[in-house]
Amino acid sequence: MSFKNRLFFLMGLDSVIILTSIFIGNYILLPNQNVLTTTLAISALSLFVFHHLLAYKYRLYHRVWEYASVGELISIFRAVTLSILLTAVVQLIVMQHIYMRTLLITWMMHILLIGGSRFAWRLFRDNYKNSSDKKKRALIIGAGSAGAMVVRQLKHNEDGELYPVAFIDDDIKKHNLSVMGLPVLGGKEVIEETVERLDIENIIIAIPSLKKKELNHIFTECRKTKAQTKILPLIEDLMVGNVSVSEMRDVKVEDLLGRDPIELDTKNISGYIENEVVLVTGAGGSIGSEVCRQISLFNPKTLVLLGHGENSIHSIELELKGKYGEKINYLTEIADIQDRAKMFSVMEKHKPSVVFHAAAHKHVPLMERNPEEAVKNNIIGTKNVAEASDTCGVNTFVMISTDKAVNPTSVMGSTKRLAEMVVQHMANRSKTKFVAVRFGNVLGSRGSVIPYFKEQIAKGGPVTVTHPDMIRYFMTIPEASRLVVQAGALARGGEIFVLDMGEPVKIVDLAKNLIKLSGFTLDEIEIKFTGMRPGEKLFEELLNDDEVHPEQIFPKIYVGKSTTESIDQVIDLINRFEKIEPNCLRDELLEIANNKKITNQLIGIN
Incomplete structure (x- = not known):
């Protein structure tokens, strides 16, 4: 639907709701009284004018309602409430009386019908249009703001291949609660069991501020499963729009071995x-x-x-x-x-x-x-x-x-x-x-040994390590x-x-991580020990x-x-x-x- 057609549709829908609500409200209060009175006509006309002016001010006709949330609901509340208050002022000036009960019922009907008309599309989109039957089931690690953002964008992304089904979070206060309609099933110790029970194909680590050591612990649990593990871009990049959740990337070995950045002098x-x-x-x-x-x-x-x-x-x-x-x-x-x-x-x-x-x-x-x-x-x-x-x-x-x-x-x-x-x-x-x-x-x-390992994995293995105890x-x-x-x-x-x-890192653990990061299991890619080469030491x-x-x-x-x-x-x-x-x-x-x-x-x- 073009913007022009969409604008006329929403203005027409609001006009019908505004012009009929006050008459319906008055009829509910006084069913035996004639509804077509001068007082109600003036009130309806005032509501019509004030609503459209306030709708323009709060840009109610310029919002993408399929992504409606609390912010959009607050804008509707403000526009409806102010239009009712201004109409009450008109009643006081013209009729020297405010029909409080009629206006209160009208206010509730406006909130319900105007707000409902906007949020109905989002509910339809979330529950029916975005069917998750053909999508891969995803487990979200981190039930914080970043995790909620991931869930919201995955649910709204019609063309995406992932659909979130549950959260994992180490904060015990969130366990057995729901975030964005998804259950928080427990801490990282239940990752393996959850992946198997819920038939999870993808794990998304949605904690941009995660320390390297903590990421290592989480990935160690993820490595026990057959699910593919991805990581979220930096939260700053998401917020400013440099990247989107669709640009989630695979966990790299640099994420596991690198350390937290320092500030230079x-x-x-x-x-x-x-x-x-x-x-x-x-x-x-x-x-x-x-x-x-x-x-x-x-x-x-x-x-x-x-x-x-x-x-x-x-x-x-x-x-x-x-x-x-x-x-x-x-x-x-x-x-x-x-x-x-x-x-x-x-x-x-x-x-x-x-x-x-x-x-x-x-x-x-x-x-x-x-x-x-x-x-x-x-x-x-x-x-x-x-x-x-x-x-x-x-x-x-x-x-x-x-x-x-x-x-x-x-x-x-x-x-x-x-x-x-x-x-x-x-x-x-x-x-x-x-x-x-x-x-x-x-x-x-x-x-570096890493490109060499990747080449061996790409060929189907085996990955050769000189000694099981070698560390670097x-x-x-x-x-x-x-x-x-x-x-x-x-x-x-x-x-x-x-x-x-x-x-220091054991080279054999590095090889295991690379095999997992490449989408294979240790059963599929063998690790072979070849013996130390001339000039090598077990540790540096x-x-x-x-x-x-x-x-x-x-x-x-x-x-x-x-x-x-x-x-x-x-x-x-x-x-x-x-x-x-x-x-x-x-x-x-x-x-x-x-x-x-x-x-x-x-x-x-x-």
């Missing part, structure tokens, strides 16, 4: 990045590109994107220019950090005040087979960039390291530890503030990058900053035992400092590594990186 970060020239090595990689995104939020004058792969550098350049336009000057350098002369040339050309060094070889098994390449890229490459930064007067140099540098058992971890030592050695003799930032596995980064720390790419940028603001020189990675450490600092210097950031007595051994290794047989080179890397003569101490920041 934007003032200090802006102090060393805003209007400055910043250079990022490895800018096309998963970590380097996200560091570039985070840096761009603080308005550097120029951001130099340096990397070896032309396609990845071009991709991040297009992305950043598309988002920030001419606000930031983005420059690209296709260069290999192993090329010492090129590094000095680039630094001299751009004169950056801040350097983030993200370029590195990170794949453990590959570096075990190619230790000389790990030395060239991770140690010599870092040394080239660091010395070029020192020579060209860079103010702050931040190297991105790894938890595998602690008590390393692999070539990759050893070369990253030696790279840390190079950076700390530079800090001892340079005006540049050299620091390293150490963290664990990053979700979604190149070489995980962090999302944006979170790690934000903390790297924050660590740069805390730099004094020589520190190893360590990011709080939260609770972020600090040595004697490096542990009791307090964080910033939320989720610790600081430690290691002395570098073995730097001469590092330099000696760099000078002769090409002549060393690969297995011997691996052994020597591990020996230097794990030198027991290296003492560790912690420093605080005042």
Whole structure:
């Protein structure tokens, strides 16, 4: 029905109700009296005029009544009540008498008939038009405002495939009560039983403010069922209309492993990045590109994107220019950090005040087979960039390291530890503030286990895990990058900053979660244990035992400092590594990186 036809229909319907109600009300009171009197005619005409004026004021003819709720009922109440009161004033002026009982009955009939005519369509729509017979039955986790919003939109969505049938909520005060006409059956401990009893096909977690740990507990219960689990977008996005309930998404592994966001010290970060020239090595990689995104939020004058792969550098350049336009000057350098002369040339050309060094070889098994390449890229490459930064007067140099540098058992971890030592050695003799930032596995980064697991699941399995007891720390790419940028603001020189990675995760549990999130059961996708690979450890450490600092210097950031007595051994290794047989080179890397003569101490920041 067009707006014009709809307007005439509602105005005509209201006119009939208004012009007849007062006569019917008077007849109910005085059945033996003539209803066609001058008093009633004047009153009916007054009601007609006042109602339509007030209906225009309260936009009663411009509302979508199939979504009518309390707000619409209040508008009808106001329009009807004011029209009755104004008519009473007309009666007092013209007839010097107010027919109170007649007006009261008329008021009740207006509320009932006008309000009823509006809400009848919604009742029909909710109970008959939106038949749930062909829809998938959904269980809503969370009987709060977000859950009620989900139920309302699902019920109103004719084309949607989900229909809500019940709530689950840990608030015992809501148990055995109804919300939006749906029962609250209990807490998360009854999820499995409820899904089976009510034949639930979808579970919707409708608690946007849910903490990661609590989400994990809920998902653990959902994983016991065959129902598909979805999660609600942020409540802020729903309220402002950026997304709708129809855009509910599947739970991602990042939701389960990520942590609650922290607030950065934007003032200090802006102090060393805003209007400055910043250079990022490895800018096309998963970590380097996200560091570039985070840096761009603080308005550097120029951001130099340096990397070896032309396609990845071009991709991040297009992305950043598309988002920030001419606000930031983005420059690209296709260069290999192993090329010492090129590094000095680039630094001299751009004169950056801040350097983030993200370029590195990170794949453990590959570096075990190619230790000389790990030395060239991770140690010599870092040394080239660091010395070029020192020579060209860079103010702050931040190297991105790894938890595998602690008590390393692999070539990759050893070369990253030696790279840390190079950076700390530079800090001892340079005006540049050299620091390293150490963290664990990053979700979604190149070489991460998660894409590998997803590929195996897509092929029907099995999912291969090296050891049932293997655990790792995980962090999302944006979170790690934000903390790297924050660590740069805390730099004094020589520190190893360590990011709080939260609770370690068993890899086998991660595999189970991914199988469930992909819509399969553990009976359908097998988990196979293949044995530990060369260079792997059952668990990773972020600090040595004697490096542990009791307090964080910033939320989720610790600081430690290691002395570098073995730097001469590092330099000696760099000078002769090409002549060393690969297995011997691996052994020597591990020996230097794990030198027991290296003492560790912690420093605080005042």
